Amino acid sequence: MAAETFSKSLPEFPGTIENPALRDSLAFLHEVIGPDFKILTWDETRLAVPVKIRVDLPTLGNHDEIDIQSIEPVVLVFNLAEYPSVSPMVFTDRLDFPKDKLAHLYIAKNGRPPAFCYVRGNSDEWYANKRIEDLLIRVSNWLRDAAAGELTEDGEQFEPLRLEGYSGTIIYDYDLFAEIVKGNKSLIPGQNYTVALFERMKDEDVSSYKFIKVLTLENLSAVIEQVDKEKKKDKEAVDRKQYHYGYILWNEQEETFANYVIDFPHNWEEFKSFCALYKVDITEFEDTVATADGNYYVSFPVIVGIKRPLNLIGYSSNIEFVNFRFRVDTADVAEGKITTNIPVKIQLHNQPLTQAKARVISGLPVILPFPNVIFGCGALGSKIVMHFARSGQTGFTLIDPDCISPHNLVRHALYTDDEGSNKAVALADKIKKIYPHEKLWLANGASLKDGLFENPDTFKVYKWVMDFTASEAFFNKLVLTKSMENAQICSAGISDFGNLGILLKEGAHRNPRIDDLQAILYSHYKTDKQIREWLSREQAANTNGNLIVQVGVGCNSETTILSDDKVSAHSAYFAGVIKNEMGKAPVGGKIFLNRITEGDEYSIATSSISVEPFDVIQAINDPSWTTRFKKGILEQIKKDAVKAKKNETGGLFTGLVNYKTKTIHITDLISAPPDSKANSICFFRGHQGLPAQILKVTDGSGGQLGYIGEWHSHPKGPNGLSDVDMASVFRFKSEFAELTTPLPVFLTVVTPAGILPFVY
Numbered sequence: 170m171a172a173e174t175f176s177k178s179l180p181e182f183p184g185t186i187e188n189p190a191l192r193d194s195l196a197f198l199h200e201v202i203g204p205d206f207k208i209l210t211w212d213e214t215r216l217a218v219p220v221k222i223r224v225d226l227p228t229l230g231n232h233d234e235i236d237i238q239s240i241e242p243v244v245l246v247f248n249l250a251e252y253p254s255v256s257p258m259v260f261t262d263r264l265d266f267p268k269d270k271l272a273h274l275y276i277a278k279n280g281r282p283p284a285f286c287y288v289r290g291n292s293d294e295w296y297a298n299k300r301i302e303d304l305l306i307r308v309s310n311w312l313r314d315a316a317a318g319e320l321t322e323d324g325e326q327f328e329p330l331r332l333e334g335y336s337g338t339i340i341y342d343y344d345l346f347a348e349i350v351k352g353n354k355s356l357i358p359g360q361n362y363t364v365a366l367f368e369r370m371k372d373e374d375v376s377s378y379k380f381i382k383v384l385t386l387e388n389l390s391a392v393i394e395q396v397d398k399e400k401k402k403d404k405e406a407v408d409r410k411q412y413h414y415g416y417i418l419w420n421e422q423e424e425t426f427a428n429y430v431i432d433f434p435h436n437w438e439e440f441k442s443f444c445a446l447y448k449v450d451i452t453e454f455e456d457t458v459a460t461a462d463g464n465y466y467v468s469f470p471v472i473v474g475i476k477r478p479l480n481l482i483g484y485s486s487n488i489e490f491v492n493f494r495f496r497v498d499t500a501d502v503a504e505g506k507i508t509t510n511i512p513v514k515i516q517l518h519n520q521p522l523t524q525a526k527a528r529v530i531s532g533l534p535v536i537l538p539f540p541n542v543i544f545g546c547g548a549l550g551s552k553i554v555m556h557f558a559r560s561g562q563t564g565f566t567l568i569d570p571d572c573i574s575p576h577n578l579v580r581h582a583l584y585t586d587d588e589g590s591n592k593a594v595a596l597a598d599k600i601k602k603i604y605p606h607e608k609l610w611l612a613n614g615a616s617l618k619d620g621l622f623e624n625p626d627t628f629k630v631y632k633w634v635m636d637f638t639a640s641e642a643f644f645n646k647l648v649l650t651k652s653m654e655n656a657q658i659c660s661a662g663i664s665d666f667g668n669l670g671i672l673l674k675e676g677a678h679r680n681p682r683i684d685d686l687q688a689i690l691y692s693h694y695k696t697d698k699q700i701r702e703w704l705s706r707e708q709a710a711n712t713n714g715n716l717i718v719q720v721g722v723g724c725n726s727e728t729t730i731l732s733d734d735k736v737s738a739h740s741a742y743f744a745g746v747i748k749n750e751m752g753k754a755p756v757g758g759k760i761f762l763n764r765i766t767e768g769d770e771y772s773i774a775t776s777s778i779s780v781e782p783f784d785v786i787q788a789i790n791d792p793s794w795t796t797r798f799k800k801g802i803l804e805q806i807k808k809d810a811v812k813a814k815k816n817e818t819g820g821l822f823t824g825l826v827n828y829k830t831k832t833i834h835i836t837d838l839i840s841a842p843p844d845s846k847a848n849s850i851c852f853f854r855g856h857q858g859l860p861a862q863i864l865k866v867t868d869g870s871g872g873q874l875g876y877i878g879e880w881h882s883h884p885k886g887p888n889g890l891s892d893v894d895m896a897s898v899f900r901f902k903s904e905f906a907e908l909t910t911p912l913p914v915f916l917t918v919v920t921p922a923g924i925l926p927f928v929y
Contacts, residue, residue: 174242174262175282176219179209186216191252194301198245201305211246218245219262222305224312232318236267241312243285245304256296259285259308268431272328273311273320276433276515283431286331287311327479329489330429336514339367339415339470339492340521341380342606347486349383350419350474356384362418362454366392367470369411376494376514378413378470379605380521393463400465407586414463415470420448425478425487437511440493447475458495459502468496470516492516521606527561537751539564540610541633544647546592547571548580548736549663549743550637555582556744558600566612566631567593569638580733591615625652633751636660636683645829648684657755658683661743665703666710667731670739670763672746680782681758685797688825688834689780690760691873692799695837699764704871738773739763757781783834788928789889794913796926798835799824803924805838810882810919817852819845819881821859823866826877826912833877833915833928839863851893852881878915888922898929 186192198218199206211217222241231237242262248255260282261268268274274283287307288295296304314320321328348354349363356363367378384392395412402409426447434440444451462469471493480487494514501509520526528534539562543554546569554567569592573583587595597613621627628634634653636643639662647658660683661672673686681689694701742763750759758780766772781800788794802822809818821839826832839862844855867875883891890898894916901914914929 172238172242173264174219175260175264176207176209176217176242176244176262179211179217182208182210182216186249188249188252191247191249194247194252197301211244214250215246215248218247219243220245220305222309222312224309224316226313227317231316233270235270235316235318236265237312237316243308244282253296254293256292257301257304259287259304261285269428271315271320272429273315273331274429274431275331275333277431278334285311321482325479326482327427327477327487327489329481329483330491332433332491332515332517334515335517336494337375338370338377338517338519339380339472340378340519341365341472342521343484343490343518344486345383345606346417346472346474346490347484347488349417350476350488351486353419353421354383356386356389360453361421361450362416362457364457365415365417366396367413367415369413369466371411376468378415378516380415381412384414396463396465411466413466413469415472416454416458417472417474418444418449418451418454419474419488420450420476422448423476424448425476427478433515434493434513436513437507437509440513444473447473449473449475455507456505458497459505459507462497464497467498468494471495490518492518522603524561524563524604524607524609527559527604529561531560533560533562533748535752537562537564537748538632540566540631541635542566542568542628542631543635543637544568544643545636545638545640546596547637547639548577548582548731548733549639549661549740551582551592551596552737552740553635553637553661553744553747554596554600556741557748558603560748562748563600563604564610566614567597568614568616569593570615580731580736622646623650623652625654628653628656631656633747634658635747637662639663644683645827648682648830648832654679657750659747659750661739663731663736663739665706667735668765668767669703670742670761672743672761672763674746674750674759674761675755676758676780676782677755680785681780682783682797684827684830684832685783685799685834686758686760686780688797688836688874689778689799691825691870692836693778694869694871694874701869701871704869704873706871708871735765738765742775786924786926789925790927790929794831794833794928796833796835796915796917796928799837802835802838806880806882806917806919806924809840810884813847813882813884815849815884816847817849817882817884818847819852819854819879821854821863821876822878822880822915822917823863823874824877825874826915828913833913833926835877836874837866839866839876849885854879854881877912878917880917880919882919884921886921888920889925890916890918890927894918898927902929 186195195208195218198220202220207219209217209219220243222243224237224239224241226237226239244260244262246258246260262282266282268283273286275286277283285308354363355361364384366381366384368381370377370379382388382392399410399412430443430446434443441451473491473493475489475491477487477489481489492515494516496512497507501507501511541564543550543565546554546567554565557565572589572591573581573587573595575588578585583595583599593613593615597611600611601609617627634656636647636659644660647660657675658679659672659674661670663670671690673683675682690700691704694704746761760778760780762776764774783800784798784803786796788796806820809820818841820841822835823839824834824836842855842857842859844857846853846855863876898914898916905912905914915926917924917926
């Protein structure tokens with residue numbers, strides 16, 4: 170006896186088909202089906218074609234005697250206008266199809282049969298490079314797998330229901346709710362439901378809810394007070410929270426259920442039947458809704474937990490939750506009953522984001538070393554912080570003294586609702602909202618006061634100290650502090666009118682230091698044309714010698730011209746670099762550069778410079794001054810001294826001097842001019858060609874580097890400055906005082922006792 174089919178109830182399609190792709194596919198189906206080919210009307214925008222599919226059944230019989238037949242009638246449904254971009258849907262045409270035995274069926278809607286979930290993932294994407302004949306083969310294979318019990322890829326887990334047509338979303342932690350159901354943790358002992366507080370999202374078109382907390386006898390009064398406080402606020406208040414009491418129901422017995430439902434409830438009567446199917450008693454739940462529901466709003470979430478025989482695929486438990494939204498008004502209840510056949514809507518469950526999940530999604534499943542401290546939560550810093558936070562790395566203390574101004578919103582990671590708030594505080598608050606159900610190692614503040622910055626105990630727990638302030642004053646402070654000797658330090662900023670991102674990462678034991686790295690970067694003008702041109706542009710644009718565009722504190726100025734996309738490009742690169750470096754043991758220092766080139770084509774290129782530790786010697790006569798020699802310079806002057814044998818010799822240093830930190834960086838040497846004279850007791854440095862050589866250094870580095878001092882040897886002593894040397898010191902000191910930017914007198918002597926620097 171032939172099975173009753175749904176397609177018999179469909180009228181013939183009366184219209185014309187203008188879609189050429191659809192006409193071609195229908196022509197193919199006509200050829201395959203033959204004289205029984207029919208085009209029927211599915212709805213106003215879709216047509217249907219009944220097809221009989223041959224199924225290769227298992228030779229030893231169907232799995233669990235499921236009623237899949239060798240010839241299965243199905244209905245292919247095509248979108249008249251959008252085909253083939255919108256893939257065909259496939260429905261069973263049999264009214265007695267074993268729909269309660271199969272997971273890969275979508276719920277039936279509007280009296281229609283269930284649709285096959287014939288591919289994992291998006292069927293439109295699958296069909297994008299397939300033909301109608303491929304679909305017929307796929308449906309045949311799907312039915313074969315259904316007959317063989319192989320639709321579920323993991324036979325040790327349970328396939329959840331295939332739901333669609335959601336009217337909104339409910340966000341909650343699956344494991345928390347599963348623990349409630351498995352432990353029968355009801356609000357009132359002995360009942361099979363509990364109550365939870367949810368917050369409705371502020372979207373007028375869709376009713377979606379976010380779980381806040383489970384109600385207990387201990388917190389009940391506090392929660393009611395919390396909800397009442399929000400009710401009293403003005404309805405238009407921006408900070409008014411829309412709280413709803415929701416319900417979680419379950420069967421308190423241990424019985425499990427393997428059957429599927431494709432006819433989902435759309436009203437109260439159907440909901441009661443649905444719960445009865447899974448033996449979920451709703452008597453007490455109904456009484457509470459009718460007599461003691463505390464909801465101010467008519468709509469609220471209801472979540473039903475179904476106990477399955479196996480753990481659900483992708484979840485840690487055998488509890489399958491089906492999520493609904495009820496709408497119950499005063500007129501819908503009486504004498505402890507819901508008296509109206511109220512509408513019931515299906516809601517989609519979303520798992521709240523956890524740090525662990527964020528790490529997995531971001532491709533960085535490990536927890537990076539923490540805690541870390543970040544100074545500067547402006548445009549650049551805020552974006553770097555959010556790159557870390559969104560990848561599940563939140564072990565930070567955020568420090569910034571400034572508040573969000575309206576113009577900051579052009580480049581900052583924060584939004585209008587944070588205007589007037591402290592940047593660090595607001596940023597930390599936003600991160601906590603990303604992971605609302607987790608305790609984060611996250612702190613924030615405006616500044617470190619009362620000597621905390623110089624106290625070693627303040628930073629002893631921190632693994633990394635990151636500077637995104639773009640403040641030269643703070644840069645110097647970071648250079649001088651002795652409280653971070655065991656931390657890894659980096660400093661980042663943006664220069665060259667926003668086109669150059671610079672990240673300086675110190676070496677082990679703070680050598681090379683961030684100021685060493687800055688000096689080395691400038692010294693690369695000799696070998697890198699791009700660095701030379703950048704320094705030249707900065708020299709032309711800046712009269713104060715400041716090479717770092719202010720993208721932290723400086724963003725408080727509305728005149729800073731810098732686009733959000735450039736800040737974003739640099740911040741993404743810096744965040745990636747730091748994540749990568751966090752996984753390595755610190756050795757030498759490193760300079761990371763991110764260059765943006767504009768013109769006919771917009772391009773981004775990166776490069777890095779490795780820097781060895783500097784040789785560090787305090788001035789012999791004044792230990793408050795420190796000389797820091799680029800690796801190789803001391804070795805070179807020793808070689809030159811040895812080469813001169815019994816005669817004295819010498820040369821000049823180039824580099825830079827910082828009076829604020831009382832540091833001299835020596836980055837290069839200039840050999841003694843050819844008119845210099847030397848013997849065994851003295852060295853007279855000449856002048857021939859020297860001004861041109863120094864000018865080459867100054868011009869090439871954009872004024873950042875230049876002449877800073879001199880050296881000569883004492884092969885026979887003394888182990889210090891001679892009288893002649895001291896006379897030169899006084900002469901130099903008088904000359905240097907007349908310079909636009911005065912220099913200290915820096916002389917170094919190579920003696921039998923070692924290399925001895927002097928600063929006056």
